[in-house]
Amino acid sequence: MLPFWCVIPVKPFPEGKSRLSGMLSPSARTALNRRLLTRVLDILKASDLPVQVLVISRDEEALALARGRGLLGLPEVEDGGLNGALAQARTHIQAQGAQALLVLPADLPFLTVADLHGLYGMAQDPDVQVVIAPSRDGGTNALCLRPPDVLDFAFGEESFQAHLAQLRRRGLAYRVYRSVTLAQDLDQPGDLWAARDVLRQDPVQGCC
Numbered sequence: 001m002l003p004f005w006c007v008i009p010v011k012p013f014p015e016g017k018s019r020l021s022g023m024l025s026p027s028a029r030t031a032l033n034r035r036l037l038t039r040v041l042d043i044l045k046a047s048d049l050p051v052q053v054l055v056i057s058r059d060e061e062a063l064a065l066a067r068g069r070g071l072l073g074l075p076e077v078e079d080g081g082l083n084g085a086l087a088q089a090r091t092h093i094q095a096q097g098a099q100a101l102l103v104l105p106a107d108l109p110f111l112t113v114a115d116l117h118g119l120y121g122m123a124q125d126p127d128v129q130v131v132i133a134p135s136r137d138g139g140t141n142a143l144c145l146r147p148p149d150v151l152d153f154a155f156g157e158e159s160f161q162a163h164l165a166q167l168r169r170r171g172l173a174y175r176v177y178r179s180v181t182l183a184q185d186l187d188q189p190g191d192l193w194a195a196r197d198v199l200r201q202d203p204v205q206g207c208c
């Protein structure tokens, strides 16, 4: 087992992106969530990073998608929200000897191989305990922890500032990874319009 893990939390495809329910049918949202996860897994594969990839979800299809690629799929034991799912995944990977954890949400339509190399590269500094990537809307679009339990998960409203406040309180050594492509997640109707071309493209050829 590699000591560096990447955990991808995925809400059930039919439930995800509920903020887009005003413009997408349930089947379109399901297809969008499947496409978003597929693209992130494709970019991870193309990055060739030496990380163990685990998808945690209540959706059997999402787990099967991961397992079909030789990745790990961890059934979420309860609907504890995003932070609960990440805590469960962290317990699981620590039992496997994980020494570093990269949390990568599935809804990153512009994620690039360069972003993954940038995050991973920052995390290789032995003095760095946290690498955090802000989203455009004050959230957290990637969080790397060394060791995995060095910080409590605080995803949600204004999570970037919440994570920053916590790591500063704890006096942790951290780096901020800023990237236009990683800062863009997909939450609001405007995000969907911006991502329309990327989501149609080949995820590896079309992004780098």
Ligand SMILES: Nc1nc2c(ncn2[C@@H]2O[C@H](COP(=O)(O)OP(=O)(O)OP(=O)(O)O)[C@@H](O)[C@H]2O)c(=O)[nH]1
Pocket: 009, 010, 011, 012, 015, 016, 017, 018, 019, 020, 056, 057, 058, 076, 079, 080, 081, 082, 085, 105, 106, 107, 185, 186, 187
């Ligand atoms: N496993 C798991 N993943 C979650 C959960 N809630 C959110 N996620 C995932 O975490 C990432 C970021 O979450 P959001 O941006 O809130 O995505 P979302 O929940 O689909 O969007 P909304 O339904 O509009 O809030 C996405 O990849 C979600 O699929 C959860 O309860 N469990």
Ligand SMILES: C=C(OP(=O)(O)O)C(=O)O
Pocket: 082, 135, 137, 138, 139, 140, 141, 154, 155, 156, 157, 159, 160, 185, 186, 187
């Ligand atoms: C939960 C998060 O994602 P979003 O802001 O996209 O809901 C977050 O960034 O903490």
